[in-house]
Amino acid sequence: MKASLLFILGLLLTTAYVSAIDSLIFVKQIPIQSTQFTTDPVGNVYIVKGNNTLLKYNAKGDSIGFFNEIKKGKITQVDASNPLRILIFLADYGNVLMLDNLLTLKNTLKLNSLGIINATCIANSADGSIWAYDPSGMLMKINNKPEISFTISLRNIVDQALDPIYMIEQDRSLYLVDSTQGIKKFDQFGFLKTSFPFLTKEIQYFNSYLVYYIPPYLVSYNTQSLQELKLMLPQHEDIVKVRVERNIVYILRKESLDIYSLPSVE
Secondary structure, three states: OOOHHHHHHHHHHHOOOOEHHHOOHHHHHHHEEEEEEEOOOOOOOOOOOOOOOEEEEOOOOOEEEEEOOOOOOOEEEEOOOOOOEEEEEEOOOOOEEEOOOOOEEEEEHHHHHHHHOOEEEEEEEEOOOEEEEEEOOEEEEEOOOOOOOEEEEHHHOOOOOOEEEEEEEEEOOOEEEEEEEEEEEEOOOOOOOEEEEEOOOOOEEOEEEEEEEEOOEEEEEOOOOOOEEEOOOOOOOEEEEEEEEEEEEEEEEEEEEEEOOOOOOO
C-alpha cells in the first residue's frame, strides 16, 4: 500500500529543508497563462484563463472540461473543496455560481440581494451552506433557501480588523487567510479558536497539517507538534501558486502549470 501524502512529506522533510529537485518527479507541463487555479480532493485541477474561462484537468494533466458561460464579471475565486459543487465567485457583481462535477451551471447566488455588499471571499461548507465575509467585519453563512442562517461580527472577536484574501472550511473549522495577520482558525459558529502568524496567500489543511507556500518553500506545519518542515521548490522565481493533492504537487508558473508526483513508499 502506498504511504499517505503526509507520511511521504514527513519522510522527505526530515531536515530543515530539502530540495524538490531531488524528491519531486516531473509528470507533465501544461502551457497556459493564468494567475488562478485550484484543486479538489480527488486531484482534479481548475485553471482560470485570462478570458475568464474555467478549464478542468485530471490529475494526469488531461483536459476533461471547461466552463465559459460567464456573461459578465471576472472570476475572483474558485472553491473546489467539494468536487460535486464547484463555487465560482464573481466579486465585482457579488455573484456565486454553483457548478456540478461536469461544470454545468446549477444555480446562482446573488449576495447583493441578501444585503451582503462587497464580499471579499467565500467558501464551501460541509453542511451545504456558503460562507461569505463582508469588509465591515461580518462573517456570514448562507443556506440553500437562500437566506443568511447566522451572522457574527469578527470585530468583537479579533483585536484588529481583518482583511481576508482567502478562506476554506475543513473538518468543521473555517480558516481565514489575512494579508497581514496570517491565518485565523474559527469553529463552525464563527468563534476564534487559534491564530497562526504565517503570511501566505492560500492554505490547505490535511488532518493536523497546514500546508502552504511561502517562496521558495512548500511548508508543512503540524498544528499539534508545532513542527515546521520545508521543501524547496524548483525554479521558484516564477512560481505563482502551489497546491498538493493525493501525492501530487501542482505548481502554477507564469507560463505553465507543472505537475509533479511525490515518490511512492511501499
